Amino acid sequence: MKTLPTSSRVLASLLAFMVLFLASCGSKEGKVEGVNMLYGTESKVWKTDKELSAGGDKVKQTDTQEDERITFFANGQYNMTSPAGAVNGKYTFDQPNKKIMLTPDGATTSNSFDVVTLTDDKLTLKSPEGAELRLEKE
DSSP states (O other): OOOOOHHHHHHHHHHHHHHHHHHHHHOOTTOBOOTHHHHOSSEEEEEEEEEEOTTSOEEOOOHHHHTOEEEEETTSEEEEEETTEEEEEEEEEETTTTEEEEEETTOSSOEEEEEEEEOSSEEEEEOTTSOEEEEEEO
């Protein structure tokens, strides 16, 4: 069996390391970081990047939907705004189970979502039915 010269083995090892490093760092999808990524230092505004149906098909956004924003605050409050109006409420984030629950003010029920991705600039929420809402930091 023929062995590679030392310099070739080192180069091959470095190349393999770089490929593994880039593969592990390349995609943030599926990564759920700390709750502070949700609200930044005090608050953070999120806007829709993409919506997927339960079947995985892209859902076309209307002009109104493109203007919708949700702001999460460090104190557990949220605010959703659109051209049609605003909704305020409270949220709880269960990081170990990757779930967020939104309860509008005055409501007796909450809306629960799986948190698929949460990084500094990406937030993906999945409904119990399987639809996904991919948000990006504004």
